[in-house]
Each structure stands twice: as C-alpha cells, then as structure tokens.
Amino acid sequence: MAEGATLPDHGAALAPLRALVLALAEPVMLVSADGVVRIANPAADEVFATPMTGAQVRAHLRQPDVAAMIERALAPDGAAGDIHRALMVVGSANAETTWQISARRMGPGAGIDATVISLHDISHMEAAEAQRRDFIANVSHELRSPLTVLAGFIETLQDAAQDDAAARAQFLAIMARETQRMTGLVADLLSLSRLEGEERIRPRALVSPVAVLRATVAALKPRITAAGVVMDWNLPDDLPAVIGDHDQLVQVFHNLLENALRYGAGGGRIALGAQVQARFPGMDGPVVRMSVTDQGEGIDPIHIPRLTERFYRVDRARSREKDGTGLGLSIVKHIVNRHRGRLLICSTPGAGSSFDVVLPCADTPL
Ligand SMILES: Nc1ncnc2c1ncn2[C@@H]1O[C@H](COP(=O)(O)OP(=O)(O)O)[C@@H](O)[C@H]1O
Ligand SMILES: [Mg+2]
Numbered sequence: 001m002a003e004g005a006t007l008p009d010h011g012a013a014l015a016p017l018r019a020l021v022l023a024l025a026e027p028v029m030l031v032s033a034d035g036v037v038r039i040a041n042p043a044a045d046e047v048f049a050t051p052m053t054g055a056q057v058r059a060h061l062r063q064p065d066v067a068a069m070i071e072r073a074l075a076p077d078g079a080a081g082d083i084h085r086a087l088m089v090v091g092s093a094n095a096e097t098t099w100q101i102s103a104r105r106m107g108p109g110a111g112i113d114a115t116v117i118s119l120h121d122i123s124h125m126e127a128a129e130a131q132r133r134d135f136i137a138n139v140s141h142e143l144r145s146p147l148t149v150l151a152g153f154i155e156t157l158q159d160a161a162q163d164d165a166a167a168r169a170q171f172l173a174i175m176a177r178e179t180q181r182m183t184g185l186v187a188d189l190l191s192l193s194r195l196e197g198e199e200r201i202r203p204r205a206l207v208s209p210v211a212v213l214r215a216t217v218a219a220l221k222p223r224i225t226a227a228g229v230v231m232d233w234n235l236p237d238d239l240p241a242v243i244g245d246h247d248q249l250v251q252v253f254h255n256l257l258e259n260a261l262r263y264g265a266g267g268g269r270i271a272l273g274a275q276v277q278a279r280f281p282g283m284d285g286p287v288v289r290m291s292v293t294d295q296g297e298g299i300d301p302i303h304i305p306r307l308t309e310r311f312y313r314v315d316r317a318r319s320r321e322k323d324g325t326g327l328g329l330s331i332v333k334h335i336v337n338r339h340r341g342r343l344l345i346c347s348t349p350g351a352g353s354s355f356d357v358v359l360p361c362a363d364t365p366l
Helices: 010-023 042-048 064-074 123-158 165-198 209-227 246-263 316-321 328-338
Strands: 028-032 037-040 083-090 097-105 114-121 205-207 230-234 242-244 269-277 287-294 342-348 352-360
Touching: 010 028, 010 037, 028 042, 042 114, 064 083, 064 097, 064 114, 097 123, 123 165, 165 328, 205 209, 205 246, 209 230, 209 246, 209 269, 209 287, 242 246, 242 352, 246 269, 246 287, 246 328, 246 352, 328 342, 328 352
Parallel strands: 230 269
Antiparallel strands: 028 037, 028 114, 083 097, 097 114, 205 242, 269 287, 287 352, 342 352
8 A cells, every 4th residue: 555545634634633642641642653752742842851743753663672662563454443551661770761552553544544552551560560579489488497497406305305305395386476476567567467458547546645655664664674775755835736646656666666766775864745836837727746766886877767768677687586576667658648647767977866756636626
C-alpha cells in the first residue's frame, strides 16, 4: 500500500484525534505505518526530552525489547486491536522511571492507519515489589540466625552434652533467649501487618499524654532500675488530651524508652516531657509535643533519615545483642502516621538523642 493511501488526509483525519491525544495526561503518541510520529502530547515530549511530532519513533525507542515490540506493532500484516507491550527504563541510577509502553493499531473506523503508543509509569509498582522482596529476605535472614543457633544446640544436647548437667543448663539458657528473640520478632511483624491494615483508620478516643507516659514507665520499671538510669519528668500541670489510641501510644513510648535504655543509658538520665504548642508546621490547630530524651552516645546524622525503615539499625550486632528486632521505630512511625502526627528525631553524637512525637490536641478536655 502506498504511503498516500495509508494516510489519506492527515490534516482532516487527525484533527479530532489531536485534540484528544493532547488532552490526555499520560504520554501518548500516534504513529503512522512508516514509524513517523504524527501526534505527540506534551507528556510524551517530556519523557523523550524532545518534541516528538514528526520524529521517527524508531530513533527514540531503541532499547532492544522496546524496538522489537515497535516492529511487531508496526508490521504491515499486524492485526488492528492487538496490544503489544514492553518495559522501558529511563533516567539515571538514582532517579529511574520504569515505563510500560503499549502499542495498539487503530481499527478501520479511525479513518487512518495508525498505531497508538502510550506510556504508563509503573515505577511505584516496581519499587513496591522490590521492597516486598527485601522485606521477605530480611525476615528470612532474621529468623534463620536464631534457628541455626537452636539447631546447633539441639544437636550438641543430643550427643556430647547429654551427661553434662552444667553445659546442658547453659545451652538451654541460650536456647531460651533465641526462642525469645524469635517470639519478639514475630510479635513485631504481627504488629506491623496489623498497623499497615488500619493506617487509614484514624483513632478517635481522647487520650491523656501523662497517662501514656506513666503506663510506659510502669511497664519498663524493672529495666529502668536495672540500667541505673534516673528519670526526669517535664510535664506541665494542665496538659490537654490528644486524639488517639491509648494502647498504641503506649507502644510508641515503650519503643522509644526501650531504645533510650538500650542505646542511650550511658548518659545516666532519661527525660520524658510533654508540652502544648499553639501550632506546628503542616498540622491544623494546637498540638501536644511529647519527647523522650537521653544523654547517651547519640546517632550520626547520616543514619537519622533511615532509622524508621524496617530492619534498619546503626549497629546490627549491638542491636541483636540487646534483643532488638530493628522494627521498633518503623512500628512507631506507622502509629504516628495513623494518628496524623509527626515523629522528629534530633541527635548530637556524643551528647544524646531526642525522639519527639507531635500529636493533634483534642478540642474537648479529657
Ligand atoms: N536513643 C537512641 N540512641 C542511639 N541510637 C538509637 C536510639 N534509638 C534508636 N537508635 C538506633 O536506631 C536503630 C533502630 O531502632 P529500632 O527500630 O527501635 O530497632 P532496635 O531497637 O530493635 O534495634 C537501633 O538499632 C539503634 O541503632
Ligand atoms: Mg527498638
């Protein structure tokens, strides 16, 4: 078929299509059988960083899978209606976009023989998939270490240590600790999955910040005593209520105080505080800002943005030795998000760390 016959009258046939393509938010191009782009919308021009109208599409879609897909889509014997797809990755290593490119030849009703090429940004799906894979790898790894220890000691107990009561008692103690570690990990994983499920459901109860802090300290009393830490309280008398979920907020401060005891007890003092602030950037109305401050070794600023990632620890061996799971701060972050609050982490290496939770004030008193 001659070129003229393929596209009988560009101008007239393309005019209504042009208006439609230009109105689409996603990158779309209309390509004639010879591979020339007849219409490209601004989103498409932006992806290829050049005006695409009039360009030869093959010159711009050169990744082998994509090029092969375009050839199939433009093949003279190809059927109208068939959808051809390929993935195209553009950008640098730290800002990559993954596009799914689809090409479909228009049916006879269109009045012209042309193929519609559209691009769909699936980067977020790719990122979510990569995160899921990392998560599973991390969980498997975290469970495998205690299981390896347990398997080793079971074997030893079965042969060598069978008649050695002292060794047996020592091994059983280690096994109990490893089992405890796995139980803690599973409990944290269940907490996380429950929180992810209800993150959009905002809690509605009126909660006393002071009651939350007191319940937290009561639960950790033995560990506070064991660490020999002095607790300082900075609480005004007339603190308003916050809107929240009491038990989840106790979970937040349990994690923060536990961390202060684990990693910041060297400073000898831990302060718990709460204060009202008339406003806080990005939040409506007054807030209560609650804080856990230690005078321990602090955290290097490079780690701070990543602390709430699942399984992120500054010092993995140290966290494990203190029975940490690496999930505490990600649980904190989820709960604070569910409360539409903010988590602020400030730390000066050598001087200590402060973890602040900012929560919306309730309009009515408790
Ligand atoms: N108060 C603190 N002082 C110093 N480092 C801290 C403090 N709180 C948390 N961290 C660091 O953040 C990491 C992540 O904390 P978290 O998610 O609670 O995990 P875990 O306590 O199980 O290790 C810890 O491993 C530790 O390196
Ligand atoms: Mg922790």
